[in-house]
Amino acid sequence: MFNCSAVYGFVTISVNRCFAVVYPQKRFFKKLSWCFISAGIQWMLSFILPIPIFYTCYEAFMQGKLLWTLTWIGPYEFFIVLVVPAVIFAISNGIIYFTVRASSRRVHTVAASISGSSTTECLSSRDILLLKHMVFVFIVYLTGWSPVYISAAAGVTNGMPAWLFYLLQLPAGVSFMILLLDLLWYNHEVRQYLKEKFVRWLHIQ
Structure with missing residues (x-):
C-alpha cells in the first residue's frame, strides 16, 4: 500500500x-478544495488497488x-505499480509538452509577425528543457521501480534471499528521493516558499 501511495502521489502531482x-x-484547479480532491483520489486508489492482494493473502x-503459490500477485503488482502509473505519466507529460509547445509556437508566430521576419521553426530552449526534464523523470521512475516488480512478475522472487530482495527494492527508494528532490527543485513556487521559511527561521534564531 505504501508503494501505491508513493507512486500515485507522483502521478497525482503530474496530473495536477x-x-x-x-x-x-x-x-478551480488553484483552489485548496482541488488539492483535497486530488489527495482523496490518490489515497482512495492507494487503498482500493491493493485490496485483491490483501484479500487473497488473508x-x-x-x-x-x-503465498508463493499465488502466482498472479507478482504480475498484478507490476501492473498497478509500474504499468498504470507509467501510462498516466506519459499521457499527462505528453499533454503538458504539446500544450507548452503550442504556446511557444503562438508566441513565436506573433513575434515574427511583429518584427516582419520569417524564420524557420525550431524548438525553443524552454521546450527543450521541459522535454529533457520529462525524459529524466520518466527514466528515473522506470529504472527505480522496475527491478523489484519485474522480478516479482517473473516469479524469480520466490525463494529469493531476503538481502537480495531488499537490494532490489533499494533503487525504488533512491528513485523516490530523487523525484522528491526534483519536485522541490523544479517547482519555483515551492522552492521560493521553502527559501522564505528557511530565511525567516534563520532570523528567528
Missing part, C-alpha cells in the same frame, strides 16, 4: 500539473496455503 498547464485560467493464510 497537466491541468494547471492546460487550463491556466481555471481558478484467504491463503486462513487456508494454510503458501
Whole structure:
C-alpha cells in the first residue's frame, strides 16, 4: 500500500500539473478544495488497488496455503505499480509538452509577425528543457521501480534471499528521493516558499 501511495502521489502531482498547464485560467484547479480532491483520489486508489492482494493473502493464510503459490500477485503488482502509473505519466507529460509547445509556437508566430521576419521553426530552449526534464523523470521512475516488480512478475522472487530482495527494492527508494528532490527543485513556487521559511527561521534564531 505504501508503494501505491508513493507512486500515485507522483502521478497525482503530474496530473495536477497537466491541468494547471492546460487550463491556466481555471481558478478551480488553484483552489485548496482541488488539492483535497486530488489527495482523496490518490489515497482512495492507494487503498482500493491493493485490496485483491490483501484479500487473497488473508484467504491463503486462513487456508494454510503458501503465498508463493499465488502466482498472479507478482504480475498484478507490476501492473498497478509500474504499468498504470507509467501510462498516466506519459499521457499527462505528453499533454503538458504539446500544450507548452503550442504556446511557444503562438508566441513565436506573433513575434515574427511583429518584427516582419520569417524564420524557420525550431524548438525553443524552454521546450527543450521541459522535454529533457520529462525524459529524466520518466527514466528515473522506470529504472527505480522496475527491478523489484519485474522480478516479482517473473516469479524469480520466490525463494529469493531476503538481502537480495531488499537490494532490489533499494533503487525504488533512491528513485523516490530523487523525484522528491526534483519536485522541490523544479517547482519555483515551492522552492521560493521553502527559501522564505528557511530565511525567516534563520532570523528567528
